[in-house]
């Protein structure tokens with residue numbers, strides 16, 4: 146994973162109808178640990194991580210990097226949305242020079258089924274389109290991950306290809322802020 150690029154970071158907090166997307170803070174640490182320790186969250190992304198290991202490894206202020214948004218509902222973290230450059234060695238590309246920006250999302254199970262992930266991802270994509278106009282964003286998820294697949298479609302991602310990775314079929318899609326002519 147490489148840096149996002151020449152984008153001023155952090156932006157001012159992004160407000161949506163119900164949420165705020167902001168840089169992480171020390172008070173988010175417990176929610177981070179919940180996210181990564183949750184068996185439900187980990188189902189399609191490599192499984193949960195042991196809580197004691199997380200307690201040791203997670204820094205005091207986790208997730209402080211360009212492209213990493215904490216999603217805040219009424220003052221508490223409910224999930225995260227990330228925009229990172231994709232490793233060139235991984236399968237799935239839409240640019241000849243690789244290094245595509247990849248959208249990721251993880252929410253606490255109690256926040257699922259309310260449209261929060263869709264609201265937060267749409268806001269992050271809107272911010273990104275303003276920062277780097279016309280640059281595509283890609284998304285990769287296990288095709289068995291129904292919720293992530295529905296969310297990708299809702300956000301306007303379209304399928305590029307499917308491939309095997311981590312022992313499962315992956316769906317790889319692309320989104321761009323520029324509407325093709327015609």
Ligand SMILES: CC(C)(COP(=O)(O)OP(=O)(O)OC[C@H]1O[C@@H](n2cnc3c(N)ncnc32)[C@H](O)[C@@H]1OP(=O)(O)O)[C@@H](O)C(=O)NCCC(=O)NCCS
Nearest residue numbers: 186250251252257258259260261262263285286292293296
């Ligand atoms: C993937 C993930 C973020 C999707 O969360 P989600 O809550 O299902 O996604 P959305 O924000 O799109 O919410 C959609 C649901 O909210 C419902 N909803 C309720 N109120 C709503 C509102 N006001 N607006 C929009 N949708 C609303 C929709 O009907 C839909 O319900 P359904 O799933 O029963 O059809 C979540 O399952 C997750 O964190 N999974 C674990 C991590 C993971 O696998 N990440 C993907 C890695 S690639």
